[in-house]
Amino acid sequence: MSFEVDVAKRLSEAEIAVSFASDAGVTALFGPSGSGKSSVLNMIAGLLAPDRGKIVVGGETLFGGGVNLPPEARHAGYVFQDARLFPHLKVRANLLYGADRTDAVMPLDEVVALLGLGPLLGRWPRTLSGGEAQRVAIGRALLSNPHFLLLDEPLASLDRARAEEIMAMIERVRDALKLPILYVSHNRAEVDRLAGQVVAIHR
């Protein structure tokens, strides 16, 4: 199984309860905004503690049965919806932030070539367009030697041409690296194209 998730969390504004198991390369979490999709990703990444449940990714238990790994031990390649680049570090330093883990899945030049980041390496994050920032965020996640990827609406802030490019890139990552990918979206077309299995979330 790539993902086995069964979690419940009471937040001030809503009760989130999600349960699914998937063996697909890309699993999509599909649902309207406000349905708690990002909270589920945060729980899998270890940034939000579930009240109860179990999270197993690629056979490794991240949460449940007395286990609660800290975020840095989960090896999640988390691409946030808002890119969340470090504003005081240039693109190159952002890319390499998580790269001091040994035996990287991909070396820097390969990621730079894959995502077309060469011209951006010396720039500050605040000078990047939304699409450029998103590509850097994806590169940063890939370089941290992740065991799986969490993509939170990575195309939301992009125009059609850019979105097309990133989608092709995600397909390449999916097929080349064989990492389990959990993909959050509220766009049916994206989900149909990328995902092997779809988990629908309702309010």
Next chain:
Amino acid sequence: MTLSPDDWEVIRLSLKVAIVGVVLTLPVAFGLAYVLARGRFPGRILLDAIVHLPLVLPPVVTGWILLILFGRTGPIGGWLDRIFGVTLMFRWTGAALAAAVMALPLMVRAIRLSIEAVDRRLEGAARSLGASPWRAFRTITLPLSLPGVWAGLVLGFARSLGEFGATISFVSNIPGQTRTLPIAIYTALQLPDGESAVVRLALVSVALSLGALVASEWLVRRQGGRAHVL
């Protein structure tokens, strides 16, 4: 206008007291600012109030409290004397302590504001990229709060240079030890022929304070308005 050797002694002493006071306060101020910005514990409001006390108390009272605590027979002063043979009374080190205590609330306020302005989601991003809590603090939280640290240093330095009431009641007015700029100006004002010394030292005060403000502005601008470290 030429400065007399006595003037130079006052200036050197004032700078020494202000710089040592502020540099020693900085780690304490940062720690308090961090705890007050991020901590959720009972007694936080009381701690906040105690930190702010020197800002609202009459400085003479602050100096008197320091005298009670750090005097040779006081609970902390007596201990320092017995264990380390250190005494703060009537020494420049005592003046630096008074300056530090008076600067503390201003420094904590400035640093706390900029810690509160750091987007905590960036720390979450750092953790998910493999950073320990300590590394996330060192590489994300600390550099992003640097503007507040600079502001706190400048404010604290300016406050220390101007410190009068707590210093004079704690460590008195000893030439070469505790007679800093404001105390030297006050002393000169009491003398019948002290007017030219007052003018000289007042001009020096203005120059030092302006210099500190310009230096801080330059530091912030050089960082492009934010704390770039790379």
